[in-house]
Amino acid sequence: MKLVRQDLAAAVADQGPIFVGDVLRQNLVAEGDADSLRVTAVTFQDGARNRWHHHSTEQVLVVTAGRGIVATDEEELRVSPGDVVLVRPGERHWHGAEPGEDFTHLSILLPGELTIED
Numbered sequence: 001m002k003l004v005r006q007d008l009a010a011a012v013a014d015q016g017p018i019f020v021g022d023v024l025r026q027n028l029v030a031e032g033d034a035d036s037l038r039v040t041a042v043t044f045q046d047g048a049r050n051r052w053h054h055h056s057t058e059q060v061l062v063v064t065a066g067r068g069i070v071a072t073d074e075e076e077l078r079v080s081p082g083d084v085v086l087v088r089p090g091e092r093h094w095h096g097a098e099p100g101e102d103f104t105h106l107s108i109l110l111p112g113e114l115t116i117e118d
Contacts, residue, residue, distance in 0.1 A: 004028045006041045006064065008104070014042075018116050021048025021096070028106070036110060043104040044068065049096020057112035059087040061095060061105045068103030070095040079105075092117060 011024035022045040029039040041064070044050075049069070061070060063083040070077045070085045072093045079085060087093050089112075097103035 002033060006106075008043060011041065011043060018050045018053060018114070019048065020051060021045065023048050023050075038107075038109050038111075040107045040109075041104060042107055043102060044095075044097035045102050047097050047099040047101070050094050052092055052094050052117040054090050054092050054115050054117065055087070055109060055112055056115075057089050057110040060108040061085040061087065062108070064104045064106060066103035067098045067101045068096060068105065069098055 006026065006028060008024065008026075011026040014023045014025040024043040024045070026041040027038070028041055029037060031038065043065075061079075061084070063079045063081050063085075065081055068079050070079055070087070070093065072091055077085065078098070095105070
């Protein structure tokens with residue numbers, strides 16, 4: 001058993017190619033901790049978001065703080081703490097903070113591939 005606390009002070013800046021704007025990330029369950037899943041707390045600061053992308057597996061987003069947007073080609077959801085979004089494999093989407101807001105979600109993923117589309 002392993003206990004990890006979600007703590008913004010433990011998050012590190014992530015300037016990876018998928019992100020637009022200032023993003024902090026804390027790996028809660030990382031490769032090596034579990035065989036079949038990853039859990040990451042991602043904080044998008046003031047309007048930051050990720051680029052259009054898709055995953056080869058399901059992704060679950062659990063909103064823990066702030067207000068954000070999760071969008072596909074067909075819809076745009078406004079989300080807040082307590083909301084849970086299931087993104088299907090191969091579904092083109094992006095997620096991030098509303099302008100003027102910070103937004104944190106837990107990203108829960110099985111091993112698979114990420115494809116950035118723009």
